[in-house]
Amino acid sequence: MGSLAMLVLLFFSQGQSSTPEVEKRSTCDQCDERLFCNCSSRNYQHVPTVTVTEVVTLDLSFNDITSVAEDDLREYTWLRTLDLRSNRIQSIHEWAFHLLQGLESLDMSYNQLAALNPAWFSKLLSLQHLNLLGSCYRTLGPGGTLSLFRSLTRLRFLRFGNPALEEVRRGDLAGVRQLDQLEVYGNNLKRYDPGSLGDLWPLGVVTLRLRGPFQDNTTLVSSILHDVSYSETFLVVADVLLSEKTSIAPFRETNRRRVRSIMFQNATLTDEAIVHFMEVMDGASLEFLGVEDATFHGTGSWTPARRTHLDNLDTVYFRNIEVMNVYKFTSFLPVGFLLKNLRQISIINCKVYVMPCLTSLLLTQMVYLDLSGNLLTDLTLTESLCHGIGILRNLRVINVSDNALKSISLISKLVTRLDKLVHLDISQNAYTSMPPTCSWPQILTHLNLSRAKLRRVTPCLPSTLEILDLGHNDLTAFHSVALPALRELHLSGNKLMSLPPGWLFPSLEVLLIQSNTLNMFGPLDLRLYRRLRALQAGQNRFVCSCEFVNFMVWRWGGAVEGSVELTDRWDNYLCDSPLPLQGQRVDRVQLSLFQCHRILLVSSLCGCMLASGILFVILLWKIHAVWYVRMMWAWLKAKRNSGNQKRRDAAGNAYLLCYDAFVSYSEQDAEWVEEFLVPELEDSQPPLSLCLHKRDFLPGHWIIDNIIHAMERSRRTLFVLSEHFVHSEWCRYELDFSHFRLFDGDSEAAVLVLLEPISKDDVPKRFCKLRKLMSSRTYLEWPQEDERRAEFWSNLRLAVRGGDEL
Numbered sequence: 001m002g003s004l005a006m007l008v009l010l011f012f013s014q015g016q017s018s019t020p021e022v023e024k025r026s027t028c029d030q031c032d033e034r035l036f037c038n039c040s041s042r043n044y045q046h047v048p049t050v051t052v053t054e055v056v057t058l059d060l061s062f063n064d065i066t067s068v069a070e071d072d073l074r075e076y077t078w079l080r081t082l083d084l085r086s087n088r089i090q091s092i093h094e095w096a097f098h099l100l101q102g103l104e105s106l107d108m109s110y111n112q113l114a115a116l117n118p119a120w121f122s123k124l125l126s127l128q129h130l131n132l133l134g135s136c137y138r139t140l141g142p143g144g145t146l147s148l149f150r151s152l153t154r155l156r157f158l159r160f161g162n163p164a165l166e167e168v169r170r171g172d173l174a175g176v177r178q179l180d181q182l183e184v185y186g187n188n189l190k191r192y193d194p195g196s197l198g199d200l201w202p203l204g205v206v207t208l209r210l211r212g213p214f215q216d217n218t219t220l221v222s223s224i225l226h227d228v229s230y231s232e233t234f235l236v237v238a239d240v241l242l243s244e245k246t247s248i249a250p251f252r253e254t255n256r257r258r259v260r261s262i263m264f265q266n267a268t269l270t271d272e273a274i275v276h277f278m279e280v281m282d283g284a285s286l287e288f289l290g291v292e293d294a295t296f297h298g299t300g301s302w303t304p305a306r307r308t309h310l311d312n313l314d315t316v317y318f319r320n321i322e323v324m325n326v327y328k329f330t331s332f333l334p335v336g337f338l339l340k341n342l343r344q345i346s347i348i349n350c351k352v353y354v355m356p357c358l359t360s361l362l363l364t365q366m367v368y369l370d371l372s373g374n375l376l377t378d379l380t381l382t383e384s385l386c387h388g389i390g391i392l393r394n395l396r397v398i399n400v401s402d403n404a405l406k407s408i409s410l411i412s413k414l415v416t417r418l419d420k421l422v423h424l425d426i427s428q429n430a431y432t433s434m435p436p437t438c439s440w441p442q443i444l445t446h447l448n449l450s451r452a453k454l455r456r457v458t459p460c461l462p463s464t465l466e467i468l469d470l471g472h473n474d475l476t477a478f479h480s481v482a483l484p485a486l487r488e489l490h491l492s493g494n495k496l497m498s499l500p501p502g503w504l505f506p507s508l509e510v511l512l513i514q515s516n517t518l519n520m521f522g523p524l525d526l527r528l529y530r531r532l533r534a535l536q537a538g539q540n541r542f543v544c545s546c547e548f549v550n551f552m553v554w555r556w557g558g559a560v561e562g563s564v565e566l567t568d569r570w571d572n573y574l575c576d577s578p579l580p581l582q583g584q585r586v587d588r589v590q591l592s593l594f595q596c597h598r599i600l601l602v603s604s605l606c607g608c609m610l611a612s613g614i615l616f617v618i619l620l621w622k623i624h625a626v627w628y629v630r631m632m633w634a635w636l637k638a639k640r641n642s643g644n645q646k647r648r649d650a651a652g653n654a655y656l657l658c659y660d661a662f663v664s665y666s667e668q669d670a671e672w673v674e675e676f677l678v679p680e681l682e683d684s685q686p687p688l689s690l691c692l693h694k695r696d697f698l699p700g701h702w703i704i705d706n707i708i709h710a711m712e713r714s715r716r717t718l719f720v721l722s723e724h725f726v727h728s729e730w731c732r733y734e735l736d737f738s739h740f741r742l743f744d745g746d747s748e749a750a751v752l753v754l755l756e757p758i759s760k761d762d763v764p765k766r767f768c769k770l771r772k773l774m775s776s777r778t779y780l781e782w783p784q785e786d787e788r789r790a791e792f793w794s795n796l797r798l799a800v801r802g803g804d805e806l
Contacts, residue, residue: 025046025047025048025049026044026046026048026049027048027049027050027051028042028044028048028049028050028051029050029051031050031051031052031055034056034057035052035054035055035056035057035078036055036056036057036059037050037052037055037057037058037059038059039058039059039060039063040059040060040061040062040063040083041061041062041063042063043063043064044060044063044064044065045063045064045065045066046065046067046069046072047060047065047068047069047072047073048060049075050075053075053078054078055076055078055079056078056079056080056081057079057080057081058076058079058081058082058083059083060082060083060084060087061083061084061085061086061087061107062085062086062087063087064087064088065084065087065088065089066087066088066089066090066091067089067090067091067092067093068084068089068091068092068093068096069093069096070093070095070096072096073096073097073099073100074099076099076100077099077100077101077102078102079100079102079103080102080103080104080105081103081104081105082100082103082105082106082107083105083107084106084107084108084111085107085108085109085110085111085131085134086109086110086111087111088111088112089108089111089112089113090111090112090113090114092113092117092120094117094119094120095119096120097120097121097123097124098122098123099123100123100124101123101124101125101126102126103124103126103127104126104127104128104129105127105128105129105130106124106127106129106130106131107129107131108130108131108132108135109131109132109133109134109135109159110133110134110135111134111135112135112136113135113136113137114135114136114137115137115139115141116132116137116139116140116141116148117141118141118142118146118147118148118150121148121149121151121152122150122151123151124151124152125151125152125153125154126154127152127154127155128154128155128156128157129155129156129157130149130152130155130157130158130159131157131159132158132159132160132161133159133160133161133162133183133185134162135162135164136162136164137162137164137165138164138165138166138167139165139166139167139169139172140160140168140169140172140173141172143169143171143172144171145171147171147172147173147174147175148172148173149173149174149175149176150174150175151175152175152176153175153176153177155176155179156178156179156180156181157179157180157181158176158179158181158182158183159181159182159183159185160183160184160185161183161184161185161186161189161209162185163185163187163188164188165185165186165188165189166188166189166190166191167189167190167191167192168184168186168189168191168192168193168196168197169191169193169196170193170194170195170196171196172196173196173197173199173200174199176199176200177199177200178200178201178202178203179200179203179204180204180205181204181205181206181207182197182200182203182205182206182207182228183206183207183209184197184206184207184208184209184210184224185209186208186209186210186212186213187209187210187211187212187213187239188212189210189212189213189217189220190217190220191220192220192223192224194223194226194227195227196227197224197227197228198226198227200227200228201230202230202232202233203228203230203233204232204233204234205233205234205236206228206233206234206235206236207236207238207265208224208225208228208235208236208237208238209238209239210224210237210239210240211239211240211241214240214241214242214247214250215241215247218246218247218249218250221250222249222250222252222253225250225251225253225254225257226253226257229253229254229257229259230257230259231257231258231259231260231285232260233259233261234261234263234288235254235259235261235262235263236262236263236264236265237262237263237264237265237267238264238265238266238267239265239266239267240264240266240267240268241267241268242264242267242268242269242270242273242277243268243269243270243272243273243297244272244273244276245272245273245276247273248273248276248277248280249280251277251280251281252280254281254284255280255281255282255283255284255286258284258285259284259285259286260285260286260287260288260312261286261287261288261290262286262288262289262290263288263289263290263291263292263317264290264291264292264294265292265293265294266292266293266294267291267293267294267295268294268295268297269291269294269295269296269297269298270296270297270298271297271298271299271300271301271302272298274298274302274305275302275304275305278302278305278308278310279304279305279308281308281310282308282309282310283309283310284310284312285312286310286312286313287312287313287314287315288313288314288315288316288317289313289315289316289317290316290317290318290319291317291318291319291321292317292318292319292320292321293319293320294320294321294322295321295322295324296321296322296323296324297324297325298325298329299325299328299329299330300329300330300331300332300334301330301334302334302335303334305335306334306335306337310338310341311341312341313338313341313342314341314342314343314344314365315342315343315344315345315346316342316344316345316346317344317346317348318346318347318348318350319346319348319349319350320348320349320350321350322351323350323351326351331356331358331359332359332362333358333359333362336362339359339362339363340362340363340364340365341365342363342365342366343365343366343367343368344366344367344368345363345366345368345369345370346368346370347370347371347374348370348371348372348373348374349372349373349374350373350374351374351375352371352374352375352376353374353375353376353377353380354376354380354383354384355371355383355384356383356384357383357384357385357386357387357391360384360385360386360391360392361386361391363392364394365394366392366394366395367394367395367396367397367420368395368396368397369392369395369397369398369399370397370399371384371399371400371403372399372400372401372402372403372425372428373401373402373403374402374403375403375404376400376403376404376405377403377404377405377406378405378406378407378410381400381403381405381410381411381414382410382414385414385415387414388413388414388415388416388417389417390417390418390419392418393417393418393419393420394420395418395420395421396420396421396422396423397421397422397423397424397425398415398418398421398423398424398425399425400425400426400429401425401426401427401428401429401448402427402428402429403428403429404429404430405426405429405430405431406429406430406431406432407431408426408431408433408434408435408438408449408460409435409438409460411424411426412438412439412440412460413439415440415441415444416439416440416441417441418441419441419442419443420441420443421441421443421444422441422443422444422445422446423444423445423446424444424446424447424448425448426447426448426449427448427449427450427451427452427469428450428451428452429452430452430453431449431452431453431454432452432453432454432455433454433455433456434454434456434457434458434460434461435458435460436458436459436460437458437459437460438460438461438462440462440464442464443464444462444464444465445464445465445466445467445485446465446466446467447461447462447465447467447468447469448469449468449469449470449473450469450470450471450472450473450490450493451471451472451473452473453473453474454470454473454474454475455473455474455475455476456475456476456477456480457470457475457478457480457481458480458481459480459481461481461483463482463483463484463485464485465483465485465486466485466486466487466488466507467486467487467488468483468486468488468489468490469490470489470490470491470494471490471491471492471493471494471512472492472493472494473493473494474494474495475491475494475495475496476494476495476496476497477496477500478491478496478500479500479501479504481504482504482505483504483505484505484506484507485507486505486507486508487507487508487509487510488508488509488510488511489505489508489510489511489512490512491511491512491513491516492512492513492514492515492516492536493514493515493516494513494515494516495516495517496513496516496517496518497516497517497518497519498518498519498521498525499511499513499518499521499525499526499537501528502525502526502527502528502529502530502532503528505529506530506531507531508529508531508532509531509532509533509534510532510533510534510535511529511532511534511535511536511537512536513535513536513537513540514536514537514538514539514540514568514572515539515540516540517540517541518537518540518541518542519540519541519542519543520542520543520545520547520548521537521548522547522548522551523551526564529564532563532564533563533564533565534564534565534567535564535565535566535567536566536567536568537566537568537573538568538569538571538572538573539572539574540576541576541577542573542574542575542576542586543575543576543577543578544575544577544578544581544584544586544589544591546591546596546597548586549586549589549591550596552573552586552587553586553587570585570586570587571585573585573586573587574586575589657713657714657715658689658691658713658714659689659690659691659696659710659713659714659715660681660688660689660690660714660715660716660800660801661681661688661689661690661691661714661715661716661717661718661751661800662690662691662710662711662713662714662716662717662718663677663690663691663692663718663720664717664718664719664720664725665719665720665725666720666722666724666725666727667724668722668724669720669722669724669725669755670694672720672755672782673692673720677690677720678690678692680793680796680797681793681796681797681800684793684797688797688800688801690718691710691713691714693706693707693710696710697710715749715800715802716749716750716751716799716800716802717749717750717751718751718753718800719750719751719752719753720753720755721752721753721754721755721758721779722754722755722756722758723756723758751780751796751799751800752779752780753779753780753781753782753796754779754780754781754782755782756782757781780792780795780796780799
């Protein structure tokens, strides 16, 4: 029993540990400021969560989602557009869309839904676009009173059907009142209840893909055409093989219902089918006939239809038609009765290399001719336009773009007599140059010369132009042609480095100059465009200088509303340089104060340094620093010379001092020195030798050198101090040198004699040691009484000879 209990416990514990956890939903972080989340092609297996709230557009196409659960879309209540196409969805919970009451567009095409549930759409009262193409459902819902679209009263665009669709029953589209576009894919449709589409009115564009029924069940096709054919309906019949009379018979309904526009897409046509179609449409109200992405098997033998009347047909549109036996194809002359009434002809990408002049002569009412994407050359175009003799005088628009034309001069000559021509498109040809002058129709207002190989423009351009497209050429400049009437100029995809001068285009309102090599532009450039209101200049190589960034942010960043509007997105305005800013959006660049005002800051710094230098110089001048330095240098020089002399003395060369004292005095005190001082000292026993600047200085030498030389050759320096001395410049210099000497440690070198009472405060403060000496040492004062003078001279002789301190 114990073993059995353990086994049971082990079984349940293993069962609990193996219980799968709920798989965590992925997160899509590809959302932008427009609340659009692009979660396409990311291999999601479940509906992901997103990183923003209130998302408006959610693209989940091209993933591996297999189901949509009840709560998968609960957080998307603000959704307006939901794209679920091209997944592997097999099941959708009936309440999955119930919270999306503001949803306007739902694409569920190309999944694996085996049935459609009316409950999905019951709460989508705002839905306008619904795409149910693809999948594998056989019917549109369960039928009966449970109409799939009963709540979709605002629906305007509906696409449904797939290769498995077998039935369209009466009441399947109940609730839908009118549609701008309806597309039905029913290549294998087996049952159609007449009137199933009959309640839809008005119908704008109806596309029918009914390849199988056109071959096997023309009655079913007739019923459908009867229900969707209205005079204002544009009918598109796609994916059909029209080779025999039986396949054409259902179009009798379009004749009876007076349909004015029919387009065949992805069709296969034969001569027999075309002839029978014209016979079926004899006398019809048909105004537009188009054939696109078709294959034609035949030679153009349509002569049996020459008695038919399609007098209302004025527009034919042929695009991407492959003629299997092109070299056997005859001209359109057998159906010339149709050409006389045609006003608009488009034969695009059909490998046409010439339209004979005889055919052109029949097109007397033609106002629009589009032969783009063919094999026309200058020679064959000359034939098509009858050598420019002006036969097609009613032509207002010619499009011969994407051919093999090479001469702009020839084109201008061929069209110059077309007096009503206002629009000429000669883009995507092999032009490499523009002649200096050309002749054009007098009222030509629109010229397209884009996607050629032009390197420059010339006055060949007509001055009457209002719209000019020179985009995607090799232009490097546009400054030589004035176009006074021009309102719109396209220059994108060139090599322009600056905006063209605005004064050349006084009427210009729109300028497109994207994908060039612009570095920047500014207010001065735009000011020349007096009427410019829209500018597209993104995807250029912008240098994000302070001026350009500030201009862009100030003009278009929201601070000030300018007269010119940037009509492309800010994502197109990226910095190319400097390197640290490369790839950043211009409006998000943050530049420092130093980067934006470098010259001003450097100038301010230099100014501050200059001012500081001036103040420093003034300060040095105030404290006599220059002289102080010069004196220091002179003193050091003298010390060095003195040291050399001492070294010479040590070597044995005798060197004697020449004077006992150098006398420093003011010129105003010279009388006292010469009459009293000199006789008393030099005539004493033993006599003292004095150095006087008047007598002993060497002529021709710098006076500073003489002062230093005299002090160095004197045992003492005798200063005769007085008020005159303190204010004498040269005496101050001698005090300076004495000050240096005192600093050198020779405090006995200076002898002070006061001719008159003087305070130590009168001595300059920079001579700190001299002031200290005057405070700490005794100095000699010249007595006014005669009886004391003998003692004065005795003490002075003793001081000069180097006696004890006085």
